[in-house]
Amino acid sequence: MMQLGMRGCLKPAAILLISTLALGACSGGSSGSGSGGSPAKGGLRLAMVTDVGGLGDKSFNDSAYAGLKKAKADLGADIEVLESKSAADYQPNLTVLADGGYDDIFAIGFLMNKDLAQVAKNHPQGHFAIVDAVVDLPNVTSITFREQDASFLAGALAARVSKTKMIGFLGGLDIPLLRKFEAGFSAGAHQVDPSVKVEVKYVGSFEDVASGKELASVLLNDHVDVIYVAAGKSGLGAIGAIRDTPNVYAIGVDSDQDDLAKGKILTSVLKRVDVAVFHVAQDAKNKKKPSGHLELGLKDDGVGLTEFQYTRAIIGAKTIAEVGRLRQAIIAGKITPPQTREELQNYKPVKL
Amino acid sequence: MIRALGVALALAAIAALAMIVAGANPIVGFFALFRGALGGPNQIAETLVQTTSLLFPSLAVAFAFRAGLFNIGAEGQLIIGGLVAGLIGARLNVPGALAIPVILVAGAFGGALWGSTAGVLRARFGGNEVIATLMLNIVAALLANYLVVGPLHSPGATGAETAQLPESSWLPTLLADTRLTIALPIAILLAFALRFVFDRTIFGYELRAAGDAPEAARRAGINLARTAFVAMALSGAMAGLGGATIVTGVLHRFNVALSPGYGFIAIAVALVGDLDPLRIIVAAFAFGILQSGSLTMQAYAHVPKDVVTFVEGLAIVALAARRFVAERAKTSPA
Numbered sequence: 001m002m003q004l005g006m007r008g009c010l011k012p013a014a015i016l017l018i019s020t021l022a023l024g025a026c027s028g029g030s031s032g033s034g035s036g037g038s039p040a041k042g043g044l045r046l047a048m049v050t051d052v053g054g055l056g057d058k059s060f061n062d063s064a065y066a067g068l069k070k071a072k073a074d075l076g077a078d079i080e081v082l083e084s085k086s087a088a089d090y091q092p093n094l095t096v097l098a099d100g101g102y103d104d105i106f107a108i109g110f111l112m113n114k115d116l117a118q119v120a121k122n123h124p125q126g127h128f129a130i131v132d133a134v135v136d137l138p139n140v141t142s143i144t145f146r147e148q149d150a151s152f153l154a155g156a157l158a159a160r161v162s163k164t165k166m167i168g169f170l171g172g173l174d175i176p177l178l179r180k181f182e183a184g185f186s187a188g189a190h191q192v193d194p195s196v197k198v199e200v201k202y203v204g205s206f207e208d209v210a211s212g213k214e215l216a217s218v219l220l221n222d223h224v225d226v227i228y229v230a231a232g233k234s235g236l237g238a239i240g241a242i243r244d245t246p247n248v249y250a251i252g253v254d255s256d257q258d259d260l261a262k263g264k265i266l267t268s269v270l271k272r273v274d275v276a277v278f279h280v281a282q283d284a285k286n287k288k289k290p291s292g293h294l295e296l297g298l299k300d301d302g303v304g305l306t307e308f309q310y311t312r313a314i315i316g317a318k319t320i321a322e323v324g325r326l327r328q329a330i331i332a333g334k335i336t337p338p339q340t341r342e343e344l345q346n347y348k349p350v351k352l
Numbered sequence: 353m354i355r356a357l358g359v360a361l362a363l364a365a366i367a368a369l370a371m372i373v374a375g376a377n378p379i380v381g382f383f384a385l386f387r388g389a390l391g392g393p394n395q396i397a398e399t400l401v402q403t404t405s406l407l408f409p410s411l412a413v414a415f416a417f418r419a420g421l422f423n424i425g426a427e428g429q430l431i432i433g434g435l436v437a438g439l440i441g442a443r444l445n446v447p448g449a450l451a452i453p454v455i456l457v458a459g460a461f462g463g464a465l466w467g468s469t470a471g472v473l474r475a476r477f478g479g480n481e482v483i484a485t486l487m488l489n490i491v492a493a494l495l496a497n498y499l500v501v502g503p504l505h506s507p508g509a510t511g512a513e514t515a516q517l518p519e520s521s522w523l524p525t526l527l528a529d530t531r532l533t534i535a536l537p538i539a540i541l542l543a544f545a546l547r548f549v550f551d552r553t554i555f556g557y558e559l560r561a562a563g564d565a566p567e568a569a570r571r572a573g574i575n576l577a578r579t580a581f582v583a584m585a586l587s588g589a590m591a592g593l594g595g596a597t598i599v600t601g602v603l604h605r606f607n608v609a610l611s612p613g614y615g616f617i618a619i620a621v622a623l624v625g626d627l628d629p630l631r632i633i634v635a636a637f638a639f640g641i642l643q644s645g646s647l648t649m650q651a652y653a654h655v656p657k658d659v660v661t662f663v664e665g666l667a668i669v670a671l672a673a674r675r676f677v678a679e680r681a682k683t684s685p686a
């Protein structure tokens with residue numbers, strides 16, 4: 001009985017398939033998506049592979065994509081984005097693009113470093129870029145940021161705003177990348193006020209909103225009144241806790257988070273992946289020899305603070321001017337903020 | 353076979369519709385799919401990598417199914433298998449000939465432990481294995497994340513993953529410069545072994561009896577609780593072995609994002625393959641084409657990767673529902 005029924009459904013299925021394909025042949029062509037992957041001859045062609053976070057993460061992948069879109073608008077580039085469903089997709093995604101002959105292929109995130117190294121070795125004629133990792137190959141541009149520089153400014157700001165002279169750092173994972181934020185922040189605080197105490201905590205995850213909130217509450221109970229939140233989605237929990245407590249403030253990270261709790265987020269430490277991606281795209285457009293290692297800091301607007309849109313009155317003009325002077329001192333090379341805990345231990349406040 | 357063809361055609365039609373909705377041309381889409389999956393030796397190798405990663409959990413699901421258990425926890429068992437393999441593999445410093453078997457067995461053991469947890473709940477307390485395995489998937493993912501970033505963090509690891517395994521413990525490849533390893537023949541051997549167990553052994557007979565007619569099996573003296581426990585443990589072991597081969601053969605490290613949901617797609621693969629280990633090999637290859645071709649579809653036809661996920665999800669729902677309807681028709685007195 002069952003078998004008969006199944007045989008009966010074969011024909012309708014086939015008819016359905018044929019009719020949808022016919023429908024597709026009539027309508028699909030109008031999608032204007034440049035199907036078939038045939039690019040304009042001679043034009044700049046750029047592509048990126050997201051990590052499993054994918055587009056819409058309001059962070060890293062979106063920021064890189066913004067850089068690509070700017071390259072499309074300003075440089076007339078053809079752009080392509082491949083999202084990854086699992087860590088096993090990184091290598092095939094990079095390979096598909098490398099075989100597609102793009103001028104530059106961006107791997108977004110340090111988790112792809114091994115896969116990128118493999119693909120770059122197999123495609124010596126292609127050119128690649130990776131964010132937040134250093135891959136030492138002639139055809140790879142490694143993009144890193146001087147997070148410690150902007151974090152240093154955030155630390156100075158936090159130390160000045162704090163009334164209790166206790167400030168906190170809340171990180172996502174305790175990994176070298178996050179320690180750059182931590183070290184710069186502590187050094188900046190001690191630069192302006194050696195008596196300020198910095199409490200450091202790590203959530204252990206970038207995705208644990210509840211723990212982020214809990215750890216922020218622990219810090220607030222210890223009389224910390226400014227917390228630098230560098231913890232991805234977990235940080236949203238911390239910002240929630242701060243929003244509900246009077247006279248305490250947060251400092252946001254990566255993208256402009258000032259809107260999340262107006263007047264409670266002193267500033268956001270920006271990490272401009274979009275600026276970096278556009279920078280590499282511009283070099284490709286101008287046929288400039290690509291850099292091996294691109295390290296972006298305050299000078300190139302690769303990192304920086306937002307404009308204190310809602311918190312100017314709380315911070316005060318004097319502190320804002322002081323942060324501006326520190327920024328100039330870092331750009332001029334008079335101050336070199338530490339990027340590891342060892343460097344932090346040996347860091348001495350610089351007399352300006 | 354005719355049924356499989358009908359299912360494939362219907363899914364293709366739905367996929368074509370989904371592509372149109374997503375603003376892509378389905379003809380270009382299908383072309384890109386097959387070019388990406390079968391367009392050359394490297395593409396075929398990558399398709400076989402996906403086939404392998406699907407085959408282990410699919411055999412696991414089929415094995416449990418034959419014993420009358422719906423294991424939707426292959427995903428969690430695969431993650432735990434991969435986790436154990438990665439944690440041991442990254443720390444093990446012995447020659448590959450020794451390391452590889454140790455890592456694979458450890459992965460299978462981890463998966464078995466996870467599967468048998470649901471088996472114990474079923475055997476001892478009559479707990480529903482569907483709920484238990486489903487929930488254990490979530491526990492597995494969170495536990496893995498916690499362990500690799502927390503107490504068992506390997507030195508040199510970045511993010512939610514272990515350090516890289518030493519090159520000597522990587523699975524040998526079948527084709528240079530690809531990720532196709534001896535995991536594929538291992539999976540195929542496993543399928544043949546299962547076919548033999550089902551058809552030619554008393555244990556296999558007991559499993560099938562427990563699955564097809566539990567009441568009769570019980571009266572015939574088959575210990576149903578023990579059978580359920582053993583079936584879940586072995587099912588978990590197969591999924592765990594799959595996770596271990598992804599770690600030693602594909603990623604060379606454990607990463608919490610090692611699976612795009614192989615354990616769930618496996619349910620569709622097992623049902624399309626009619627729970628027959630040898631036909632499941634063919635079904636896994638078909639789904640492997642979808643998995644690896646979906647990457648190229650993104651690149652050349654602008655088809656979002658979600659279209660393939662969507663079609664796979666539909667396949668699971670349709671096939672699982674059909675099976676339950678059939679079961680009900682069989683068991684309930686009309």
